[in-house]
Amino acid sequence: MLKNTGLLLIVVCLLSCTDKKEVGPKMPNFVIIMADDLGYGDISSYGNPLTQTPNIDQLAKEGTRFVDFHSNGAVCSPTRAALMTGKYQQRTGIEGVVTSKNHRDVGLPLDEITLAEELKKYDYTTAIYGKWHLGYSTEFNPLEQGFDHYAGFVSGGVDYHAHIDQEGYKDWWKGKKMEDESGYTTDLITRYGVGFLKDNNPKVTHKPFFLYLAHESPHRPYQRRIDRVLREVGKPGNLFAQDSIQDIYKEMVEVMDEGIGDIMDTLKEIGAYENTVIIFLSDNGANSYGNNGVLRGFKNQVYEGGTRVPAIITYPGHIKPGTINAETVLTMDLLPTVLDFIGKKPEAHTIDGVSIKDNLINETDLQERDVFFDYGNKSAIRRGKWKMLRIKEGEDFIYDLYDLENDISESENVALEHPTLLNEMKNRLAHWDVEVRKGVQLVTH
Numbered sequence: 001m002l003k004n005t006g007l008l009l010i011v012v013c014l015l016s017c018t019d020k021k022e023v024g025p026k027m028p029n030f031v032i033i034m035a036d037d038l039g040y041g042d043i044s045s046y047g048n049p050l051t052q053t054p055n056i057d058q059l060a061k062e063g064t065r066f067v068d069f070h071s072n073g074a075v076c077s078p079t080r081a082a083l084m085t086g087k088y089q090q091r092t093g094i095e096g097v098v099t100s101k102n103h104r105d106v107g108l109p110l111d112e113i114t115l116a117e118e119l120k121k122y123d124y125t126t127a128i129y130g131k132w133h134l135g136y137s138t139e140f141n142p143l144e145q146g147f148d149h150y151a152g153f154v155s156g157g158v159d160y161h162a163h164i165d166q167e168g169y170k171d172w173w174k175g176k177k178m179e180d181e182s183g184y185t186t187d188l189i190t191r192y193g194v195g196f197l198k199d200n201n202p203k204v205t206h207k208p209f210f211l212y213l214a215h216e217s218p219h220r221p222y223q224r225r226i227d228r229v230l231r232e233v234g235k236p237g238n239l240f241a242q243d244s245i246q247d248i249y250k251e252m253v254e255v256m257d258e259g260i261g262d263i264m265d266t267l268k269e270i271g272a273y274e275n276t277v278i279i280f281l282s283d284n285g286a287n288s289y290g291n292n293g294v295l296r297g298f299k300n301q302v303y304e305g306g307t308r309v310p311a312i313i314t315y316p317g318h319i320k321p322g323t324i325n326a327e328t329v330l331t332m333d334l335l336p337t338v339l340d341f342i343g344k345k346p347e348a349h350t351i352d353g354v355s356i357k358d359n360l361i362n363e364t365d366l367q368e369r370d371v372f373f374d375y376g377n378k379s380a381i382r383r384g385k386w387k388m389l390r391i392k393e394g395e396d397f398i399y400d401l402y403d404l405e406n407d408i409s410e411s412e413n414v415a416l417e418h419p420t421l422l423n424e425m426k427n428r429l430a431h432w433d434v435e436v437r438k439g440v441q442l443v444t445h
């Protein structure tokens, strides 16, 4: 009897040991959901009184909601370059928008190591659905930058029904093949995301996944599910009814939110929700049709309205639910953070982003650092509560200094009151300007 019990124990131990090995310390999955041109005041969890975004708000309840998160760029392509590389976009040569009109043969340089390429090294299955905006030519397609799967558009924004870009080019891809399909862009992106999750259930594949859902919403053209086609092949430009944009915009955001709910439900259905880090963010601030809350300025500007954006990160059991995060964080910080979650470091030497994993999990403070913004005729350096703007007017520079802690709306220029600080910040910005562009071949400006 004793002998049998002993044998049984050995068998149980062997089984449980084997079990442990199979379950192991699981690599988390990553889902990055990027809204396009969504402003700081565009969703209900950031104070919008009209637009209802219950699913994004639920993420905020379950994780941490950033109040000082910034897109690296004030426009689309630069922020996406920073997200993919963990660097200031200036280092990749993508300082401006990769336009359908003038940049059809250029893109994010292939020698850049993207987040998808990093995660591929650790056996992740990777997918991007939606807006790429880092190269039109198939040479620069997401499939060349570490993604296993791609469907979506490569331009800044397509007609939501006809999938035509603003220069009149058809723009809907399945991998490297131009192949249109019917459907409202936001719904298609959601559908692809849901399908990917179902096909890549880690319990079946034994592989973690990285899903990058790059929504078009609420970027122009302004169209709801029921609206008509606004663009034609071969005809650049947009048609739109000015007076109804606010209502349409609201619905566009709400439909995206509905899709995010579907993604959350699917993650739960496949039993992956608990082991998934979800990152929701916007690629730049809203234009004048959207809502940047109390912030000054809009997309295209390095005033807060152009770069301070909604951002939420959840990781059940690791990030405390319902926290507000007041650290100054940039898009480029996500690459090192994601890698840190799996105990890895970026391969590229020149990474400007820093991991915020400890801040997220243990609520430690981030190390003090200066961060920089540059677009058009304006540059900015941020140091703690201080933000200095350098505005180029003709051959001259004008300098503004704002105390964001007491003046988040950048309404009172206090440059004259802090000459020493101003001088220091001027020098730092001038140095950064040169250093970050050293040896870089400009792709767009």
Ligand SMILES: [Ca+2]
Pocket (backbone or CB within 6 Å): 036, 037, 075, 076, 219, 283, 284
């Ligand atoms: Ca954008």
